[in-house]
Amino acid sequence: MTNKRTPGRPKVKTEMNITRERISTTAAHLFLTYGYESVSMQQVAEASNVTKASVYYYFKDKATLFTKAVSSMFQRITGRVEELLQSTKGLESRLYEVTLEHLKRPHIDFETLLQEAGSSLSKDHIREIRESEQDIHKALENIFKQAMENGEIVTTSPLLLAHAFSTVTMIRNKTELITELGGYEKTARSLVDLFWTGIAPK
Amino acid sequence: MTNKRTPGRPKVKTEMNITRERISTTAAHLFLTYGYESVSMQQVAEASNVTKASVYYYFKDKATLFTKAVSSMFQRITGRVEELLQSTKGLESRLYEVTLEHLKRPHIDFETLLQEAGSSLSKDHIREIRESEQDIHKALENIFKQAMENGEIVTTSPLLLAHAFSTVTMIRNKTELITELGGYEKTARSLVDLFWTGIAPK
Amino acid sequence: MTNKRTPGRPKVKTEMNITRERISTTAAHLFLTYGYESVSMQQVAEASNVTKASVYYYFKDKATLFTKAVSSMFQRITGRVEELLQSTKGLESRLYEVTLEHLKRPHIDFETLLQEAGSSLSKDHIREIRESEQDIHKALENIFKQAMENGEIVTTSPLLLAHAFSTVTMIRNKTELITELGGYEKTARSLVDLFWTGIAPK
Amino acid sequence: MTNKRTPGRPKVKTEMNITRERISTTAAHLFLTYGYESVSMQQVAEASNVTKASVYYYFKDKATLFTKAVSSMFQRITGRVEELLQSTKGLESRLYEVTLEHLKRPHIDFETLLQEAGSSLSKDHIREIRESEQDIHKALENIFKQAMENGEIVTTSPLLLAHAFSTVTMIRNKTELITELGGYEKTARSLVDLFWTGIAPK
DNA sequence: TATGAATGAGTCTTCATTCAT
DNA sequence: CATGAATGAAGACTCATTCAT
Incomplete structure (x- = not known):
């Protein structure tokens, strides 16, 4: 493993890109919370503490x-x-951790978001997003594939499992349910449990 | 002398309500497909074959x-x-039928839709929608509760099952998955299967 | 003085025209309170307890x-x-009575109202209104002319007096003033007084 | 190294404010001539030689x-x-000057205007306008109060005088009257005269 | 790098008006 | 006599976007 650090004094990206980063993060948060159309460039600008024109300086549209x-x-x-x-823990508890984090993060259904923004996005845009999204699915798929090989879980379509799992964990916002089950931890536990053993009687 | 016919144009039961109904149905379709903000009153009007003003004649805003x-x-x-x-069929095949119908119907995540429209809706609006929504969950809950009593499925929170089931069947739009699994029927079968037996090894 | 009553049973105007009258009165009240553009046909209809179409049945537009x-x-x-x-009382007290009634009636400046509605009214409409309006001025003018002949007031342009008087009594809405002066009666008294003797020192 | 020029396009003091000012002045003119509802934002924009959106750039609504x-x-x-x-001239001729200017300026009754716009304005808007309005009255009141102390006019409520005076000078639009009396100057003279000496016989 | 000014296109909403019944 | 249905036109307001500085 060789030292890949470029020689010399590194460019001062800090100040400059920090603005771009701030806008990006803020925007993502807003979009994932309110959807595409509902969020205006103005809002993004204000929430990022810059002017609208600045947002356009960093992002074409x-x-x-x-x-x-x-x-x-x-x-x-x-x-x-x-x-x-x-x-290195067992699959079940790893899934539990993922579920728990997911439940806590506030956001909306990704497919729906894309559907809503769809008419405004070019093919390229959609492809770019889809690719980033699939990385998560790929990660899940791999884990499931591996677990199948180890005999840790039943053999079936890993793609199906990845989708089903990520969809199930979408049960958020449903405060009612989370309250009834007794908080995030317990809900996560129940979900993984359900996912693990199904509903068939023993 | 005894002619007591009420004055004015009598309300047309069939024809008139058909317009209102047409607008409502068309609108629902559009909203569930593209979201709230993305659908303009103009679009609703055109898709319903009436003018924008007519839509407002029937619906305040x-x-x-x-x-x-x-x-x-x-x-x-x-x-x-x-x-x-x-x-009267077994629960598994009843769930299959429901899942199949659901997969075919094009629509977006309901929670997300509400979140997006949220800022435009009054408390009353939201309550009204929520109430209609819960009826489906209640129907599912009851079925699950009954099945538990019959020993047809394992005993757990019926509310959780209802949510999980309706969320899982949300795997639509994911054309990729449906294609890979070989069509709606097979996808539905796999989903119910997964829901039924989980992923734990036998 | 001969009996001018038309012979035979009079037409039943009661029920029929009572609606027209109600609409007219209601409309006048609304227009004089809120102006022309601010009052919609819908409002007139509702306030008159009929439908919009009924208003159009009685009035062309x-x-x-x-x-x-x-x-x-x-x-x-x-x-x-x-x-x-x-x-037969003196002019001063007659003016007082008129002023008092005027102060109590809630309404807006007539000229302003006409100006606002102006662009929507045809020449004929405007003429018709102006004629009705002038009757009040004529009545006032005549009184002033007569009073001048009787030496009851100073000799000047009766038209000016009529205008000035009717404008002065326009001091309504100015609740502040009326409160400070101690109610309608006192305000009316002060106004007529001012009109009568002016502000020149004795 | 010491170049501390603030980033971004610098605010244009002269040019920019000229646009804002132009819109404001134009709008005031239109509102005072045609009322609130009758004047559309479109009209204001056109009369100001900018687009509607520009008007909204400077004024919220x-x-x-x-x-x-x-x-x-x-x-x-x-x-x-x-x-x-x-x-330093006598009060009478100062009032004459004010009256004359007022007669020439084209506008509608202010109270009526406020009444008409009333339903669209917030409490704060109304307060803001009222405050500006009262400054005129205060100016008049002070003058009258001073004149009373000097024995230049009779002693009475200065507030009443201020209101009455400003109302009387409202006799504009009444082209008929102005024509009959022979122009602005003569009308102004007559009005002040009337205000000064009243109508009582000498 | 960052911004104030300006705008075209589109959205929601209201309103006067018509017409068949 | 009176009304429900339907509409064209217009109005307030928003928004993504551009441009000179």
Whole structure:
């Protein structure tokens, strides 16, 4: 492993890109909370403490901002999920950790978000987002595939499992349910349990 | 002398309500496909073959149209689901039927939809929609509760099952998955299977 | 004085025209309170307990309704003013009575109202209203002319006096002033006093 | 190295404010001529040689535009009136000057205007306008109060005089009258005369 | 790098008006 | 006599976007 650090004094990216980053993060948060159309460039600007024109300085248009912001966020989440899945604990408890984190993060259904923004996005935009999104699914798929090989779980379509799992954990906002089950931890536990053993009688 | 006919144009039962109904149905379809903000009153009007002003003749404003349209649709769906669930077949195959119908119907995540429209809706609107929505959950809950009593399934929180089941069946739009698994029927079968036996090894 | 009553059973105007009258009066009240544009045909209809279409049954369009309604009201007011002015008391106390009634009636500046509605009214409409309006001025003018001949007041332009007087009594809405001066009666008294003796020192 | 120029396009003091000012002045003129509802934002924009969106760039909404425009105009008028009243001539001729200017300025009854716009304005808007308005009255009141102390006029309520005077000078639009009396100057003279000596016989 | 000014296109909503019944 | 249905036109307001500085 060689030292890959570029020689010389590194460019001062800090100040400059910090603005871009702030806008991106803020935007992602807003989009994932309120959807695409509901969030105006003005709101993004205000929430980022810059002017509208500044947002345009960094991002060509709203569709692009959306794409970049959401993709970045996905990458961040993917990293986190991979980390959690890498642990050496049994699959069940790794899934539990992922579920728990997911339940706590406030956000809306991703497919729906894309559907809503759909008409405003170009093919390229959609592809870019889809790619970032699939990374999460790929991570899950791999884990499931591996678990199947180890005989840790039943053999079936890993893709199906990945989708089903990520969809099930979408049960958020449903405060009613979470309250009745007694909090995030217990809800996460129940979900994974259900996912693990199904509903068939023993 | 005894002619007591009420003055004015009599309300047309059939024809008139058909317009209102047409608008409502069309609107529901659009909202469930594209979200709240993305659908303009103009679009609703055009798709309903009336003018924008006519839409306003029947519905006070967009928020109200949304509420009424979506609530009605929910009631229709609830009716259909109850019907399917009433059958005397085993629970598994009843769930299969419901899942299959659900997969075919094009629509977006309901919670997300509400979240997006949220800022435009009054408390009353939201309550009205929520009430219609819960009817489906109640129908499912009851079925599960009954099945538990019959020993047909394992004993657990019926509310959790209802939510989980209705969320899982949300795997639509995911054309990729449906294609890979080989069509709606097979996907539905796999989903119910998963829901039924879980992923734990036998 | 001969009996001018038409022979035979009089037409049943009661029920029929009572609706027209109600609409007219209601409309006049609304127009004089809120202006022309601010009052919608819908409001007029609702306040009159009929449907919008009914208003159109009696009045060709909004401009016509406005014209008829306001003219009628003016005629009613003129009648009342003439009655008050006919009394045998001195001019000063007759003016007081008129002022008092005027102060109590809630309404807006007539010229302003006409100016606002102006662009919607045809020449004919405007003429019709102006004529009704002038009757009040004529009544006042005549009184002043007579008073000048009697030496009851100084000799000057009766038209000016009529305008000035009717404008001065326009000090309504100015609740602040009326409160400070101690109610309608005192305000009316002060106004007539001012009009009578001016502000020059004795 | 010491270049501390603030980033971004610097605020243009002259040019920019000229646009805002132009819109405000134009709007005030239109509102005072045609009323609140009759004047559309479109009209204001056209008359100001900008687009509707530009009007909204400077003024949040119609109510705010109205408030700012009318208040500003009032302040300008107040300034002018105070100037005229400051002269060392006798009160009578100072009132004459004010009356004359007022007669020439085209506008509608202020109270009526407020009444008409009333339902669209917030409490704050109304307060803001009222405050600007009262400055004129205060100026007049002070002059009258002073004149009373000097024995230049009879002692009475200065507030009443201020209101009465400003109302009387409202006799404009009444082209008929002005024509009959022979022009603005003569009308102004007659009005002040009437206000000064009243109608009582000598 | 960052921003104030300006705008075209579109959205929701209201309103006067018509017409068949 | 009176009304429910339907509409064209217009109005307030928002928004993504551009541009000169």
